[in-house]
Every structure is written in structure tokens, then in C-alpha cells.
Amino acid sequence: MAYSEKVIEHYNNPRNVGQMDKSSTEVGTGLVGAPECGDVMRLQIKVNPLTRVIEDAKFKTFGCGSAIASSSLATEWVKGKTVDEALEIKNTDIVKELSLPPVKIHCSVLAEDAIRAAIGDWKKKNVVGGEQVSASAAVAAN
Amino acid sequence: MTVLTEQSEKTQCWFCGSENAAEAQFCEACGKLQPSAPLDYFQFFGLPRRLQLDRVALEKQFYRLSRKLHPDVYARASAQEQQWSLEKSSLLNDAWRTLRDPLARTEYVLELEDIRLEEQSRDATDAAAASGTAKEQIVPPDLLEEVFELNMQLEEMRMAHASGENDPELQGNLEAAKQNFNAQLIAAEQQLQALWSEWDEAADANNPAAKQTAQQKMVDLLNRRSYIRNLVRDVQEVLGS
Numbered sequence: 001m002a003y004s005e006k007v008i009e010h011y012n013n014p015r016n017v018g019q020m021d022k023s024s025t026e027v028g029t030g031l032v033g034a035p036e037c038g039d040v041m042r043l044q045i046k047v048n049p050l051t052r053v054i055e056d057a058k059f060k061t062f063g064c065g066s067a068i069a070s071s072s073l074a075t076e077w078v079k080g081k082t083v084d085e086a087l088e089i090k091n092t093d094i095v096k097e098l099s100l101p102p103v104k105i106h107c108s109v110l111a112e113d114a115i116r117a118a119i120g121d122w123k124k125k126n127v128v129g130g131e132q133v134s135a136s137a138a139v140a141a142n
Numbered sequence: 143m144t145v146l147t148e149q150s151e152k153t154q155c156w157f158c159g160s161e162n163a164a165e166a167q168f169c170e171a172c173g174k175l176q177p178s179a180p181l182d183y184f185q186f187f188g189l190p191r192r193l194q195l196d197r198v199a200l201e202k203q204f205y206r207l208s209r210k211l212h213p214d215v216y217a218r219a220s221a222q223e224q225q226w227s228l229e230k231s232s233l234l235n236d237a238w239r240t241l242r243d244p245l246a247r248t249e250y251v252l253e254l255e256d257i258r259l260e261e262q263s264r265d266a267t268d269a270a271a272a273s274g275t276a277k278e279q280i281v282p283p284d285l286l287e288e289v290f291e292l293n294m295q296l297e298e299m300r301m302a303h304a305s306g307e308n309d310p311e312l313q314g315n316l317e318a319a320k321q322n323f324n325a326q327l328i329a330a331e332q333q334l335q336a337l338w339s340e341w342d343e344a345a346d347a348n349n350p351a352a353k354q355t356a357q358q359k360m361v362d363l364l365n366r367r368s369y370i371r372n373l374v375r376d377v378q379e380v381l382g383s
Contacts (some may be wrong), residue, residue: 030288031283031287031290032286033285033286033289033364035281035364035368035369036368037368037372038368038369038371038372040286040289040290040369042290042291043213060290060294061370062289062293126240
């Protein structure tokens with residue numbers, strides 16, 4: 001089965017490979033795996049606490065070309081979005097953009113899981129007494 | 143042939159009208175080939191659905207059935223019988239390939255018990271998307287951490303290896319990693335065999351709760367195993383290059 005041009009492009013020139021400081025409160029880390037194929041994907045986001053905008057994103061994926069392309073694309077897409085907007089990204093959008101064949105759909109699912117997990121981690125770090133720190137920080141800034 | 147299946151439905155032979163077990167391939171009375179019934183691989187072999195099986199007996203049965211079902215035998219039979227012989231021969235080959243392989247057999251039994259590894263993962267993703275929460279990972283987080291770490295180390299070694307220097311320490315690390323992964327793979331296979339007997343005992347005792355417990359453990363183990371298998375493959379690739 002041949003990979004689509006976009007997959008090959010992301011595979012050869014993956015965007016945003018790397019890592020960020022896991023312990024920073026501005027950073028959310030998602031580590032997910034697809035047991036069916038043994039892939040593992042880490043996606044990290046750096047969120048502006050005032051605007052809740054994702055200012056930077058990094059990934060590292062051990063897996064097939066489609067998994068790498070899906071996570072590379074995911075980091076591109078989340079950058080500049082607020083966390084709530086980023087949660088709207090669906091695996092089907094990734095499938096469409098990369099023209100993934102049915103057997104590779106789970107790679108896009110993995111990328112969606114990774115975004116959600118990274119945001120979940122960030123939210124967990126930034127909740128105090130059930131309220132978002134960023135919200136109170138925004139009030140304080142006003 | 144001894145039929146050990148749990149089903150006891152009967153069908154009538156299309157040729158002589160005698161009563162046969164629904165999963166019988168041949169009429170007990172007249173020996174005629176019977177229509178293709180929807181059988182699972184165990185039923186096809188006349189075996190109970192159990193994970194531990196006698197490989198030698200399975201192989202004998204396979205050769206016996208392949209001779210008896212072979213389309214050449216039915217070259218002069220009715221078109222209907224020729225068709226059945228073709229269908230059964232093809233089913234026989236699928237069943238043989240699946241049952242003789244320990245992993246394929248385990249996955250097949252899980253499938254028969256309505257557990258699909260990939261669908262589980264998909265369902266969890268859909269549930270997470272619907273509730274807006276992070277997906278509950280099917281693989282335990284500490285295993286993911288471990289696998290990710292090992293992959294990072296392996297990549298480092300691969301890059302150093304590719305840059306040409308024949309560092310004996312690096313080579314040693316790679317060999318150690320390979321041994322470690324291989325040992326884990328063997329351990330996983332041993333654990334799987336223990337789970338087979340756990341599941342078989344539960345099936346013998348007709349205990350659905352115990353079967354489910356064993357099934358879940360098998361799913362976890364197979365997931366873990368697929369990660370380790372990839373690591374073994376990757377380290378071998380580095381060492382082989």
C-alpha cells in the first residue's frame with residue numbers, strides 16, 4: 001500500500017519534533033499508545049495561562065509513517081488554537097487531510113487521543129479548587 | 143471421528159436422511175459429504191473451544207480432513223458436493239493456520255468471545271470524545287512510559303551506531319537491550335500459557351466470570367507483547383545493520 005504524498009511529506013519533514021519541560025505548569029503532556037500495532041506517541045503543548053492559547057507543540061512518535069504524519073499534523077493544527085478549539089479536532093479531519101487508508105485510521109485516532117491527553121494533563125495541572133487558575137489569573141491581570 | 147463440541151443440534155443427511163450432529167462433515171451412516179454449516183474453527187476440527195490443544199492430534203486431523211475433503215475426491219460428484227468440498231477445504235486451511243499458531247489461536251478465541259482489540263480502543267476514543275475527557279488508555283500508563291523510554295534509548299543507540307563509530311560500549315548496550323527484550327517476550331509467552339489453562343479451566347467449569355477475568359488478562363498481555371515485539375524487531379534491525 002502506498003502512502004499519500006502528504007504522509008510522505010510529513011514523514012520526511014516532521015514538524016515540531018522534540019520535547020518540552022514536563023514539569024512546567026504551562027506544559028501539558030499526553031502519552032498514548034495503539035496496542036494493535038505497538039505504536040507510542042507523545043504530544044506536548046505549551047499553553048498561555050492568560051489566553052489559553054496553545055503557543056507551542058512538540059511530539060515524538062515511535063511508529064509507522066502514518067502515525068508520525070498524524071502527530072506531526074496534529075502539532076501544526078493545535079498551535080495558535082485555544083485549548084477548547086483544539087479539543088474540536090477530530091481524527092476524521094486528520095484522515096481527510098492525509099488521505100489515510102482504512103487500515104491506518106487508528107493512527108489518526110492515536111493523534112486525537114494524544115491531543116486530548118495533553119490538554120487533560122494541562123487542565124489537571126491548572127485546576128485549583130475546581131476553578132481554572134488561568135481564569136483567575138486573567139481576572140487578576142485585568 | 144470423535145465430536146467433542148458442546149453443541150448437540152442434529153441435522154439430517156441430505157442423501158440418506160440419517161441424523162447427524164450439526165457439525166458433522168460426513169454422514170455417520172452413508173459417509174456422504176454434508177452441506178457447509180456455519181462452524182467456527184474448533185467445531186470444524188471437532189474440538190472443544192479450548193486454548194490448550196494437542197498439536198500432534200490437530201495436525202493428524204488436518205491431514206486426514208484435507209485428504210477426505212480435497213476437491214479431487216469430488217471431481218465426479220454432483221456440482222453441489224464439489225462446491226461444498228471447495229468451501230470446506232478453504233475453511234480447513236484457514237482453521238489450520240489459525241489454530242496451530244499460539245497467538246493467532248488466542249486472538250481467535252478472544253474474537254469468538256466477542257473481544258476485539260482494535261474496537262476496544264476505538265470505543266474508548268469515542269467515549270472520551272463524547273465526554274470531552276482524556277481517553278482512558280487501554281495499555282497501563284507505566285507500560286507506555288517504559289516503552290517510550292526504551293524507544294528513546296534505542297533511537298539514541300541507533301543514531302550513534304549509524305554515525306559509524308564502533309563503540310564497544312554501545313554495542314554492549316544494544317546486546318543487553320536485545321537480551322532484555324527477548325527475555326520479556328519469552329516471559330510474556332509463558333504468562334500466556336498460564337492464562338490459557340486459567341481460561342480453559344473456567345470454560346470447563348462453565349464459569350463466565352472467571353473466563354472474563356482470564357480474557358482481560360490475555361488482552362493486557364497481548365497488548366504488552368505487541369510493544370515488546372516491536373522493540374525486539376527494532377533492536378535487531380540496529381544490530382543487523
